[in-house]
Amino acid sequence: VKASNPLSFSLQAKMSRPVQARRLEGIEKNIWVEFVKLAATYSKVNLGQGFPDFPAPDFLTEAFTRALGEGSHMLHQYTRGFGHPPLVKVLAQFFEKLLGRDLDPMTNVMVTVGAYQALFCCFQALVDEGDEVIIIEPFFDCYEPMVKMAGGTPVFVPLRPNPPKDGKSMSSADWQLDPAELASKFSERTKAIVLNSPNNPLGKVFSRGELGLIAELCVKHDVLCISDEVYEWLVYDGKQHIRIASLQGMWDRTVIVGSAGKTFSVTGWKVGWVVGPNRLLQHLRTVHQNSVYHCATIAQEAVAQGFQRELMLYGKPESYFVQLPKELQQKRDWLVQSLDGVGMKPVIPEGTYFLVADISQFKSDVPDVPNSDEPYDYRFAKWMVKNKGLAAIPLSAFYSEAHKNNYTNFIRFCFAKEEATLKAANDILQKWKQEKTS
Numbered sequence: 001v002k003a004s005n006p007l008s009f010s011l012q013a014k015m016s017r018p019v020q021a022r023r024l025e026g027i028e029k030n031i032w033v034e035f036v037k038l039a040a041t042y043s044k045v046n047l048g049q050g051f052p053d054f055p056a057p058d059f060l061t062e063a064f065t066r067a068l069g070e071g072s073h074m075l076h077q078y079t080r081g082f083g084h085p086p087l088v089k090v091l092a093q094f095f096e097k098l099l100g101r102d103l104d105p106m107t108n109v110m111v112t113v114g115a116y117q118a119l120f121c122c123f124q125a126l127v128d129e130g131d132e133v134i135i136i137e138p139f140f141d142c143y144e145p146m147v148k149m150a151g152g153t154p155v156f157v158p159l160r161p162n163p164p165k166d167g168k169s170m171s172s173a174d175w176q177l178d179p180a181e182l183a184s185k186f187s188e189r190t191k192a193i194v195l196n197s198p199n200n201p202l203g204k205v206f207s208r209g210e211l212g213l214i215a216e217l218c219v220k221h222d223v224l225c226i227s228d229e230v231y232e233w234l235v236y237d238g239k240q241h242i243r244i245a246s247l248q249g250m251w252d253r254t255v256i257v258g259s260a261g262k263t264f265s266v267t268g269w270k271v272g273w274v275v276g277p278n279r280l281l282q283h284l285r286t287v288h289q290n291s292v293y294h295c296a297t298i299a300q301e302a303v304a305q306g307f308q309r310e311l312m313l314y315g316k317p318e319s320y321f322v323q324l325p326k327e328l329q330q331k332r333d334w335l336v337q338s339l340d341g342v343g344m345k346p347v348i349p350e351g352t353y354f355l356v357a358d359i360s361q362f363k364s365d366v367p368d369v370p371n372s373d374e375p376y377d378y379r380f381a382k383w384m385v386k387n388k389g390l391a392a393i394p395l396s397a398f399y400s401e402a403h404k405n406n407y408t409n410f411i412r413f414c415f416a417k418e419e420a421t422l423k424a425a426n427d428i429l430q431k432w433k434q435e436k437t438s
């Protein structure tokens, strides 16, 4: 008779215990895990995930190299937890200019590990069990799980597409909030609204009128605004990015979220920030100091130098914040042309480096999957990457479960890519067009 092993019993007993915290229930699935893997396996041209494949500006990479150099060995050590002093100082100076108000670098600015951690700090610091948070659809996907992890309830309100006038292409400006519907979402339970302008994935740049409406409702219902402005410099066709914090009654209730990843084309550096009133930021600091506490010093130093350069060149043609949108507008127009050719109707974005395109004319190309409730845009994006080698992201991934099925005729492309990458995408689309017509 084998002696029973007391160890195996105790191990088994341990493993039968539930390990997942309740706050993770229902948020395990993630679009990026699935689609990044698909793109890595099948794509020849990846216009899926949002990152530039062109180099970061020389002045920034040179600043990074200098920070690594002789005499700066302390930049390998911890710096101030709430933000490297040179970076918070220059961010304060920059935003003083943008917002037209005095800012204290130590209390009105905090540096975070990318805009992701900035958002995480906002929700953890400001949202309680039972609070409602209004999210405008389509939305950057992490807002919903972050609200839920904080114990809050997301309340969704969609931008509704209106048909374009005079047979023109649809623009992201044609996607609008219904004012009555928006107003109906505000109640005494509403703690905050998340605004993302310019908006990922549509590229919509909210107009002064639209922002005024949101601001009015925030003031009326005493609601906070988490304003994700990571694409603030990426606006096209002479459009202007308006900061909701500059509207009457909004500074005191708004946290602005920003990202060096988007601003300087260095998404891998993961330097982000929040700007806002101390009465809000003091609570974000509590979350930050008890979670990550600190962000990489060298990356902060280099971003600080990048902002010092931009402050000097503010509004001048040499400014990166002037040059980058110019280059991206050209890339947007190339992609629009390529998509038009094959019959995917693009929604022309006013901002960001994303573009969504209507794929409703391709239903006969994509085989039905029996017994699958997968939306058409998911099936299309998977089919396209496997059969054409072109990666994009289904738009319905940017909607809540309840509204997903109303928006399954679009996919999102990222056009922050080298000319050669966009040309390769064009070649795929042209070949596809020939196959369709032959």
Ligand code: PMP
Pocket (backbone or CB within 6 Å): 050, 113, 114, 115, 116, 117, 140, 196, 200, 228, 230, 258, 259, 260, 261, 262, 267, 270, 271, 272
């Ligand atoms: N907000 C939006 C709207 C984004 O698109 C992204 C990145 N895709 C982020 C926040 C996160 O930015 P970061 O990489 O700086 O964490």
